[in-house]
Amino acid sequence: MTYRVHIRVVPRAGLLDPQGQAVEHALAVLGFEGAGDVRVGRAIELAIDAASPEAAEAAARKMCERLLANPVTEDFSLAVEG
Amino acid sequence: MVRVAVVRFPGSNCDWDAYHAAENAGAEARFVWHRDTDLQQADVVILPGGFSYGDYLRSGAIARFSPVMQAVQKHAAAGGAVLGICNGFQILCEAHLLPGALVRNDRLTFVSRPVWVRVERTDTFCTSAYARDTEMRIPVAHGDGCYVADDDTLRLLEAEGRVVLRYTRGENPNGSVADIAGVSNAAGNIVGFMPHPERYADPLTGSDVGAGFFRSIAGWIPGGATRSIP
Incomplete structure (x- = not known):
């Protein structure tokens, strides 16, 4: 299943x-x-292909921690659609 | 002869300047493409200034995952010397090889002009040619040069004397905390700063006050103590 993930990154x-x-x-x-x-x-x-919304969220969280947000200066939040 | 590898990312634009400054100082320089993982037995790796990957996402954030950066991480972990200039400093922070981060200049404008800095750590591979507290005017050229770090990190940097360069004479051009222009890791083999000494390393470009960084590198004894070349 494909899930749409909305990520917010703020200072x-x-x-x-x-x-x-x-x-x-x-x-x-x-x-x-x-x-x-x-x-x-x-x-x-x-969009993330994952087995469940939880799995999609976990994957997106890893992406944020690794690349999409800088842990020194930014906070992120995410929401999985569907 | 000290071997210097200048890494080229898509968008690097101070690569030739760094190469030239290293060669002029007596080091043997070569370029390494960002897709390469072979640093060609370099003693010193320079991550030059520029706008790697168009500064997409955050300055340095994409370059950090280049194949060459895995080699740079290994090189640094083994005690090899790494210098990040401007975009190179941003990459080193993104790669967590140096603490803190560089965010948008406090006045939001791109700053491109010479500023006064003071050399505060001189026992590194790239600053040993300078006397402590030497002040010089060298160019900065950046939009994301505001250095930030959490309070614990700042205390540690100051306590361990790891602020390598500091803006002085009221010239902080970007809002960096504590006027920090450059820092090092604890061992001193990883250094990053925003100013561009390679642009002031030859009288041809108006000043050579920055040549000492490259003389330091050329005179560095890998794995040994630093010695200065006057």
Whole structure:
């Protein structure tokens, strides 16, 4: 079975995120009040052939730990579809 | 004669500069392609600057898994010397051969200009030609040069004197924590930094204050103590 996996990678909380700060500033300039704590990360989507959703999630987790996220600076979360 | 291997990744662009600086200093340089696993008996491996694999995902993240990096890991584990310059430093951090990581510059802009740095660790294969606390102005050219590490790692780096280069005279160009421009592993055989001494290693390019890094390498005695060549 093929599972669609949605992965979010964001800068670790507490770590300086200059992109997030720039976006936050731009939002304020545009008049969007009350938007704060902006973090800019990346979204990765992929399809995994696996026997179960659990197996797909385990595989995706390994991919994140090994390549898709930097354990020093980033946190990730993932969701398996279907 | 010290043998230097300059690794070329797709996107490396300081490979010839590093090669030239090593040869000029009296070392014997050769190129090694990223798909090769034979370092050609190199004593010193240089991972040069550039944008390996287009900096896709994160700078250095893809290059880290190149076939050649397995050979570099083995070389380093056996005490061989490895120097990562700019993108090479990013690759070494991604490969966990050096602690910490390099993230986007704090002002988000690509910085390309000479900056002041201080040499703080001089007992390594690539800094032995300098007196401790030598200050020099050498170029940086990077978008992802902000060095970060967790507090425990930073304490360890400072306590063990493993900060090799530090930005000085208020010139931190990227927001690096503690003005760190380069670090080493504990043994000192793995060094990475953001500045580009190979660009200031020949009067032809305006300055040769960075040539000492390559004189250090050329004078390094593999497996032995470092000696400096004036």
